[in-house]
Amino acid sequence: MILRYVHGVDRLDWELVRDCYWxxxxxxxxxxxxxxxxxxxxGRCLKASTVSTTHQVSPSLIVLDGDHAQVxxxxxxxxxxxxxxxxxxxxxxVRYADRFERRGGQWRILERTAIWDWxxxxxxxxxxxxxxSFGPDHVRGSRGVHDMIHALAIKLHAHAPSAVxxxxxxxx
Numbered sequence: 001m002i003l004r005y006v007h008g009v010d011r012l013d014w015e016l017v018r019d020c021y022w023x024x025x026x027x028x029x030x031x032x033x034x035x036x037x038x039x040x041x042x043g044r045c046l047k048a049s050t051v052s053t054t055h056q057v058s059p060s061l062i063v064l065d066g067d068h069a070q071v072x073x074x075x076x077x078x079x080x081x082x083x084x085x086x087x088x089x090x091x092x093x094v095r096y097a098d099r100f101e102r103r104g105g106q107w108r109i110l111e112r113t114a115i116w117d118w119x120x121x122x123x124x125x126x127x128x129x130x131x132x133s134f135g136p137d138h139v140r141g142s143r144g145v146h147d148m149i150h151a152l153a154i155k156l157h158a159h160a161p162s163a164v165x166x167x168x169x170x171x172x
Contacts, residue, residue: 001107002073002096006055012047012144014040022101022108029114051080051087052143057096067102068110080124087124093117 001020008016021027021036032042058074077092099111139148 001100001109002057002060002071002098005109006057006075009043010053010055010143011147011149014044017043020109021112022103022110025108025110025112027109027112029112030116047143049081049083051082052141053080054078069098069100069102069107071098071100072096073098085123089122089124091120091122093119 004016005020008014008020017040018036021039023036025036027034027036027039029039029042032039034042054077056076056078060071060073063070073096075092075094075096077090077094079090079092081088081090093116095115095117097113097115098109100107101110141147
């Protein structure tokens with residue numbers, strides 16, 4: 001579920017993000033506190049100044065108690081942002097303190113608190129549209145439905161319509 005969440009955020013797949021939360025969940029990211037729909041709208045607004053994000057998560061520490069789980073996950077979040085004076089990279093050390101709940105055999109986030117451990121911000125010397133130096137033979141990622149991973153998923157579904165991501169089984 002946590003991998004689905006960061007994939008959804010990084011690829012701007014808000015339906016995937018929505019499916020990670022129970023409708024009555026509460027998310028506290030500091031600058032935002034509210035329900036999943038409000039979190040998604042907040043994320044969409046941030047997209048205007050954010051060129052790309054990558055969230056790298058560690059294995060989670062999970063404490064199970066019946067249909068509830070306390071989960072702590074370390075995350076390094078990389079955000080490329082366009083600002084008035086150019087571009088900057090914000091790198092954040094954050095921990096997700098989550099309470100998951102299982103309903104009808106499916107695990108989702110019921111409460112999330114983002115714990116901010118540290119932040120580093122660096123100005124970027126070269127504009128984002130001029131920095132690509134790998135050449136045209138390399139596949140470049142993008143946010144949203146134009147990312148290559150979506151084409152791969154469409155091909156997989158065409159060959160195996162019942163295929164699901166391993167993380168779609170509802171396991172934490």
